[in-house]
Amino acid sequence: MQVVGITTQQEVHVASKTHKFRMNEMLVIEDNVLAEPKGEVVETFSYNRYIPMGFDKGFVDRDVLQTMEQIGYDIGQDDIHLAKVRLFEEAGTPIQTGATVRHPQFSEVKHLLITTTPEQGMVLGEVKSTDFVYKSIPSALNDLVMVQExxxxRTQNGIPFIFDIRAMQQYPHIGVFGGSGSGKSFGLRVMLEELMKLHIPTLxxxxxxxxxxxxxxxAAKGNAYVSRYEVVQIGRDVGVDFSSLSTRDVERLLGAAAQLSEPMVNVIQTIHKPKDSYQSFSDRVAHLMDALDMGKQKVESLLHDGGMSRDEVARYQLYKxxxxxxxxxxxxxxxxxxWRGNRLNQAGLFQHHIRAIEQAIHSGKLVVIQGAVWLLQVFSSYVIGNLYTQRRAYKDAKLQQQQATFFPPFVVVTDExxxxxxxxxxxxAxxxxKEIAQExxxxxxxLxxxxxRPTLLDETITxxxxxxxxxxxxxxxxIQTIKEETDLTxxxxKRLPYxxxxxxxxSSAIIGRTVAVRIRMAHSTSPHTLNPFDELAQMHExxxxxxxxxxxxxxxxADMHVMQKLGQLNEQANKSWDVSEWKKELDRLCTEGQLKKEVTPFATLYDRP
Structure with a gap:
């Protein structure tokens, strides 16, 4: 492999007769004046004499062709493989044309690929096109992942990609972007497994x-997560302790059920009282609603006329x-x-509390909160605010050298x-x-x-x-949003759609450059992995x-006996079919070879095949 064509301080072209270059392959240029600069392949091109076309396109120009001929390449006869290589660091001067190029040893590129240990980082996959370096990696980085291709x-045959989560102290928050079927949810599952491995509290x-x-x-290899996570459902296991809500919290929650008008906000601010339970707040609103429907004049008239039971008198006095x-x-x-409060209550939101979540966070577990999207939106605003307030209060107290109850740092994760x-x-929420994203x-x-759809995500957070x-x-x-927010070339x-x-x-500020990675095989699997068409076939069978x-x-x-046996057949099969439906089913089973059908002068018989 040799450098060919005109070179710059950022890019060179490399040619070879035998080696087919791969995207993101790492190379070392043996230019001693520049201390052997390193780079990776960003474009590849192969020329075959039997297909004499293509040199007039792409990144190959006349200068590259002339250089190749001068150093011994026969353009008319040889199979020639070319690559555009982008240097990791800008060189002080242009690279020497004709310089020999080779694959690096692990020690030469370690600082570009490994920033932490497997024990302290998230082992998420394998850096693509690093199999040439794999032979020289230390045993501690060997056999860490399995990859599906x-x-x-298959077993690991490249350098593992280990994300330094501790560096999020300086470079916080992660975005995971990808279309349907891209592996986004699979990659998110792998991240959550690694968070559980590190005992990082996660919501x-x-x-x-x-x-x-x-x-x-x-690929599990004994990595069990059963004791490291909890699954809770809104309305069944967790909910909102209404009595702990401030008036502003009540506004936010009811506004999440459906948008509030200004008069509605005024109603909440007027009616809600500190330490209200949902029952007391709801009863006050319901009684006021009935009283307003009746009107003050009618209520006073009923109280004045008398002739009512004690309960009725108490009710109308409350209305007044x-x-x-x-x-x-x-x-x-x-x-x-x-109506808004009743909708949330019917979903079970006000019938539980978040103690189970708080206990799991204190235990260093991952807590999965499940529910309908609209209910998750409502609940997330409450639970994130509650936990973040506890964590912030603890840190602020420590800075002021005051006593405070410890609340652990935690990660908030959400799909969609x-x-x-x-x-x-x-x-x-x-x-x-946005406050967490910024502070x-x-x-x-x-986060x-x-x-x-990264385009639909709030720009401040992105x-x-x-x-x-x-x-x-x-x-x-x-794609345009991603280009604006990352250092993708x-x-x-252009490769993103493929x-x-x-x-x-x-693309991470922690690494300082974009790395192409193959996500490792997850140790666990989603309950939705069954192909829906296989599911149909299974149910049919x-x-x-x-x-x-x-x-x-x-x-x-005999077909004439179906009527006599109808009740017994339906009971055995747990059906409620009539005679015609049973006959259609019998004929279908015969067509599929499950039964055989014999037509006699006296009746049609169905029997085992």
Whole structure:
């Protein structure tokens, strides 16, 4: 391998007769004057004499051809492989043309690839095209990951990619971007496994009900996560302690159920009292709603006329008291507040507390919070604000040398992040997430945001994501956003729509450059991995088995006897079919070879094949 053509301080062209260059392959240029600069392949090109075309396109120009001929390449006869190599560091002077090029030893590029140890970092995958360096890596970096390629699981044959999570103190927050089927959710699962391995308290909002880590894959190698995470559902396991909410918190929660008008905000500010339970607040609103419907004149008239039971008198006296206090409030706004609160209560939001989440965070566990997207948006604003306030209060007290209850640093993770912090309009948790994005690193609170649409994510938050994992992305607006927010080159941007599932560009201020990585095989698998068409086939097969099993005691069965046996057949098969439906099912099973059909002069018989 040799340098050919005109060189610059940033880029050179390298040619070889035997070696086919690969994207992101690392090379060392033996230019002793410049202390052997290093770079990686950003474009490749191969020329074959049987296909005499292409030298007039791409990055190959006349100067490159002339240099190649001068140093012994036969353009008309040889197979020639060319690569454009971008240097990792700008050279002081242009590279010497004709300089020999070789693959590096691990010690020569260690500082470019490894910034921490496997024990202290997140082992997320394998750096692509580093198999030439693999032979010289130390044993401590060997056999750390398994990688799936072309449907086959293989052992590590390159340098492991270890993300230095401790460096997030200086360069906080991670963005995970990629379209559907790009491997984004798979990569997020691998990150969560590594967070559990490091015992980092983590809060995960899971709108797809897929973050379960109990089912192991062939790559698990004894890495069990059952004791390292908790799964809770909103309304079943966790909820909001209404009595602990301030009036502003109540506004935010009810506004998340549906947008509040100014009169509705005024209703909350007027009616809500400190330490209100949901029941006391809801009853006050409901009674006021009834009182406003009746009107003050009618309530006073009923009290004046008498002839009512003691309970009725107490109720109308309460109505009169409420009307005296809140009679000026608009009835429609009071009804709107009642409806919004009732919607959240029906979802179970006010029937539990977050103690289970707090205990898991204190234990260094990963907590998966599941629920409908709209409910997660509401709950996230409360739980993130609550935990962040506790962490911030502890750190502020320590700085002031005061006694405080320890609350651990933690990471907030969410898929479909554009639903939680959208660009252009408000969402319940958006304000708190923006505050964490801008100030969280000072308090040890970090974000990992995954989304298919980075363009729809709030720009303030996107700008604070110092590390970005970019999977296959097709939409032009998203690619443009990614280019603006990362140091991806034009060549890498062109490759984004064609990345294989599981391949990712990691653009991080921690590393200082973009690295191409193959995400490792996860140690656990999602419950949604079954192909839906396989699921259909399984259900069809199971349905056939259930019906054939129900028919077993009645075979051979004549079509004229179906009416007599109808009740027993339905009971055995757990169906509610009529005679015509059973006959259609019998004929279908015969067509599929599950039964055989024999037509006689007296009847049609169905029997085992």
């Amino acid at each position: 072309q449907g086959e699981l 995960v909002f899971d709108p797809h009900f897929e973050m379960n880590f109990s089912k192991e894959t062939d 008291k409420l009307l005296d206090q809140y009679g000026a409030l608009p009835p429609s706004s009071v009804k709107g507040i009642y 992040a554009h639903n939680f912090a959208p660009k252009g309009y408000d969402a319940p 958006k304000g708190m997430l 969280g690193r000072k308090y040890g609170t970090f 990992i945001f995954a989304t298919q 700008a604070q994501l110092n590390s970005k994992f970019i999977f296959r992305t097709v939409r032009g607006t998203d 034009a060549e890498e941007g 990345l294989r599932s599981g391949d990712v560009f990691v 199971k349905g056939n088995e259930d019906v054939v099993r129900a028919l077993a005691d009645f075979l051979p069965l």
